[in-house]
Amino acid sequence: MEIPYAVKPRPDTGLYNAKVGIWLFLASEVMLFGALFCSYILMRVNAPEGTWPHHWLNIWLGMTNTIVLILSSVTVVLGWASLKMGKFGHYKFYQGITILCALIFLGIKSFEYHDKFIHYQINLKDGTIADGHLQSAETTKDLIVIEGRIITPDKMEELYNPSLDHEGKLLKIPIGDIKIDPRTKKPMMENYGPWHNTYTAIYFTMTGLHALHVIAGAIVIFAIWGPLAKVWEQDPERYVNRVEVSGLFWHFVDLVWIFLFPVLYLL
Amino acid sequence: MSDHPSSAPATLHVDEHTIHEMQHHIRRYLIVGVALAIGTALTVWASLINFGSREINIVVALIIASAKGFLVAGFFMHLISEKKMIYAVLAFTAFFFTGLLFLTLWSMAHGNIIQIHNG
Numbered sequence: 001m002e003i004p005y006a007v008k009p010r011p012d013t014g015l016y017n018a019k020v021g022i023w024l025f026l027a028s029e030v031m032l033f034g035a036l037f038c039s040y041i042l043m044r045v046n047a048p049e050g051t052w053p054h055h056w057l058n059i060w061l062g063m064t065n066t067i068v069l070i071l072s073s074v075t076v077v078l079g080w081a082s083l084k085m086g087k088f089g090h091y092k093f094y095q096g097i098t099i100l101c102a103l104i105f106l107g108i109k110s111f112e113y114h115d116k117f118i119h120y121q122i123n124l125k126d127g128t129i130a131d132g133h134l135q136s137a138e139t140t141k142d143l144i145v146i147e148g149r150i151i152t153p154d155k156m157e158e159l160y161n162p163s164l165d166h167e168g169k170l171l172k173i174p175i176g177d178i179k180i181d182p183r184t185k186k187p188m189m190e191n192y193g194p195w196h197n198t199y200t201a202i203y204f205t206m207t208g209l210h211a212l213h214v215i216a217g218a219i220v221i222f223a224i225w226g227p228l229a230k231v232w233e234q235d236p237e238r239y240v241n242r243v244e245v246s247g248l249f250w251h252f253v254d255l256v257w258i259f260l261f262p263v264l265y266l267l
Numbered sequence: 268m269s270d271h272p273s274s275a276p277a278t279l280h281v282d283e284h285t286i287h288e289m290q291h292h293i294r295r296y297l298i299v300g301v302a303l304a305i306g307t308a309l310t311v312w313a314s315l316i317n318f319g320s321r322e323i324n325i326v327v328a329l330i331i332a333s334a335k336g337f338l339v340a341g342f343f344m345h346l347i348s349e350k351k352m353i354y355a356v357l358a359f360t361a362f363f364f365t366g367l368l369f370l371t372l373w374s375m376a377h378g379n380i381i382q383i384h385n386g
Contacts, residue, residue, distance in 0.1 A: 023356050038367055042374070070300060083279075085285065095378060224355070247343075266310065
């Protein structure tokens with residue numbers, strides 16, 4: 001016995017099963033991301049005055065990723081509309097662009113993550129802070145080389161709110177000049193990973209979870225586009241439904257990013 | 268009960284009306300896509316302007332983001348012409364999401380805030 005309304009809509013609701021399923025799933029996703037946005041609000045509002053970071057992320061990379069996701073959302077709906085008109089070739093073209101956009105998005109995000117993992121804050125014994133990107137090729141056991149700037153105690157706000165046009169210099173820091181953490185007995189040198197402070201923690205959590213959604217969505221769209229494309233020949237209506245449902249998920253991923261971008265990059 | 272006999276391959280019903288409707292949809296999708304791109308540029312532009320206080324910048328950015336969100340949900344996800352059952356599901360979601368935001372604001376207003384490490 002086949003499951004009823006797997007393809008044709010149920011007469012009273014006008015919906016097929018998968019469409020109800022995806023909307024219920026998206027409702028739970030709203031609560032998941034909603035909880036994270038609330039965590040962000042709590043952490044930001046309660047951060048000590050002047051310590052919530054601004055301009056720690058590259059606005060232009062974030063904007064590029066936003067445009068890439070918008071473009072992918074457009075190609076998803078164009079692909080679906082093409083299928084509804086029976087133009088399978090057009091659909092293949094548009095969804096191919098969608099998959100490419102997903103890869104570009106993830107590539108840019110990986111670059112941004114890498115940038116944070118090689119970005120170090122080094123507390124020096126004289127009370128200043130060296131802040132910049134590690135030059136691993138020139139760094140030795142006894143000498144840390146970064147491209148960045150020295151922040152003096154009277155200008156500590158520069159650490160949280162760097163000017164957009166500051167230029168980095170090559171700084172060579174002997175390991176002996178680095179302050180020792182009395183708790184861990186290790187040099188006070190830490191990269192901008194999720195452990196650095198509450199901002200990086202919420203940034204990596206929210207964008208990491210979002211990136212997992214991008215990966216999952218791209219895999220599903222690719223599977224329908226490639227290995228499962230034969231369903232179009234056997235049962236085109238079922239195939240169109242699958243494209244529609246995967247598209248709804250993709251638009252939700254785009255929707256979340258529309259809010260993540262200003263919240264994390266701009267404000 | 269089945270939607271159609273499994274032995275007979277199903278066909279997609281494409282008529283003139285469907286094609287006309289989809290062409291209309293495509294025009295709309297392209298316009299919405301351009302509007303979203305403009306909205307993104309506007310968000311960045313507004314964030315670089317000093318409105319006098321950061322709170323105003325936050326409000327402006329969230330208004331633009333909400334407008335963009337409406338375009339995505341309304342047109343790409345077809346929420347402006349969706350079935351009643353979907354609206355019912357989303358009404359529950361909106362209720363609980365609002366409750367979540369309210370709880371957040373309530374906890375902020377009633378003290379006992381944890382010390383946050385941010386350095």
